[in-house]
Amino acid sequence: MxxxxxxxxxxxxxxxxxxxxxxxxxxxxxxxxxxxxxxxxxxxxxxxxxxxxxxxxxxxxxxxxxxxxxxxxxxxxxxxxxxxxxxxxxxxxxxxxxxxxxxxxxxxxxxxxxxxxxxxxxxxxxxxxxxxxxxxxxxxxxxxxxxxxxxxxxxxxxxxxxxxxxxxxxxxxxxxxxxxxxxxxxxxLDSRDWRSGMVEAVKVALIRDTAFFEWIEEKAVALTSGDMPGMQYLIFRCAELHVAHIGGGGDPFESGSSRPLDFGHWSAHKLEQLTSFSLRHGEAVAIGIALDSVYSFLLGWLDEASMYRIISVLKNMQLPVWHPLLEKQDGRPSPVVAGLEEFREHLGGRLTISLLKAIGTGAETHHMDLDLLYAAADICKKLQ
Missing domain, CATH: 3.40.50.1970 (Rossmann fold)
Incomplete structure (x- = not known):
């Protein structure tokens, strides 16, 4: 042949x-x-x-x-x-x-x-x-x-x-x-777009750069209040980390199933859709980051103090960490949780979810325990 x-x-x-x-x-x-x-x-x-x-x-x-x-x-x-x-x-x-x-x-x-x-x-x-x-x-x-x-x-x-x-x-x-x-x-920009845009910096810091997260943690209140020099640095460093990942990760066109930059995004995309995009993308990602950080803690991957630090940063940025759509609806599965399969289809191949081993260290799982996920959502509700 x-x-x-x-x-x-x-x-x-x-x-x-x-x-x-x-x-x-x-x-x-x-x-x-x-x-x-x-x-x-x-x-x-x-x-x-x-x-x-x-x-x-x-x-x-x-x-x-x-x-x-x-x-x-x-x-x-x-x-x-x-x-x-x-x-x-x-x-x-x-x-x-x-x-x-x-x-x-x-x-x-x-x-x-x-x-x-x-x-x-x-x-x-x-x-x-x-x-x-x-x-x-x-x-x-x-x-x-x-x-x-x-x-x-x-x-x-x-x-x-x-x-x-x-x-x-x-x-x-x-x-x-x-x-x-x-x-x-x-x-x-209005204050809502100013604040919600910062969450992608939180995301990339959590999976790639401990020092950048610590800087965000220290500056969160000032940034939220309109610190322009701080915002310019945040944007530059966040863009730098994104560009480095795209160019240095070996899969810029995402032909595989690994998407570490999608940390917090599997639920965020579904939340945007279910709310008819009344949630800003950054607000939905903030909820997704909170959910996956708490889930990482319940899984035994992330220590409790780090989980609370992440939630605190999001709240200092005046961003949400929970939404009612994360809960079961009249005994039926949460429509957000039901979106896991849709996310797998979007990725192609097997389900791959980015989680945290530590602040600055991302990790991946191919299985989500639904009972643990609902427990994480309940903790987010209490922390909201």
Missing amino acids: EYIHQNFDVNFKYGVHFSSHLFDPANTCLSAFLESRADAAFQKKLLVILDGGVAAAHPGLPDQITRYLSAVRGFQPAPEIITISGGESVKNDLPLVFSLVDAIDKYGIDRHSYVIGIGGGSLLDLVGFVAAISHRGVKHIRIPTTVLSQNDSGVGVKNGVNYKGKKNFLGSFAPPSAVFNDSHFLTT
Whole structure:
């Protein structure tokens, strides 16, 4: 029997830049990046998709973006900036997906051109997916505008939208060409988005970096009160740890079942769906972290003092650690717990849940004891 064996590697590189007032003409961070990728033989094009909430919070921003990009040599901006709603609802809108694909077609955005997404994580997920499915992959640039997207989702390689009530059921692994974190956008966030965005830093510290968790523990109250220099460090270190994991873990496109960065997320994804996304992603993850930390304690993996320290940090950030949907409903299983199988399907292969052996040390299990899980939920309820 004859066959041909194909094997090749694809090298991905992208930078995560940290700046402020990105579209000030004096700020060359973005323009220098674009001009370094210009081609003397032809003009490349730019299409901006902007979060309407960000535009409303920063009057004059669309005009400022247009003036800034019009001055970039070698590039021609599309004649309009497409402004859409932000938030999770955009990931539930398939007609919107295809309207953005139509815009890429209308404005001739080819594979040498760039789609620029400016907004929170949901908008960036949508824009990245739209870019990935157009022309089999148009380049995209991310400009995250929330704490959560600057320290986590915006710096990764995943894109997606929800389908049939399942989070990120349609998606792609398509790294951005670059990420630009502008701290000025954080100044207009409401307190709920400011607080909930910090939980991904707690998560990655718990599984990878004891010293970072201790820093968060010390600064939690100040951070929650609006400490901008502290927030800038938190975002940088959190993004650094996420990037290091994606690039150094040997499985950036998640072909296996191991997902340590999903610590606290198996229940969080289900909670978001069951509450029709009235819970912020960060709030749901805070509940998930609390649940899995208490479960790790009941399993005998995590010491009691560490469990209480984790709960204390979350509460100092004014984040929830319990939700009624964790309980059995009229004798029936908790709808969140019932989501374990759905999470396994999302992972592929066998169920793999990230837990804790210690603060800074993650571990994995392939089985969840449901009685122990309900006991953990009951403890979270008492600690709420």
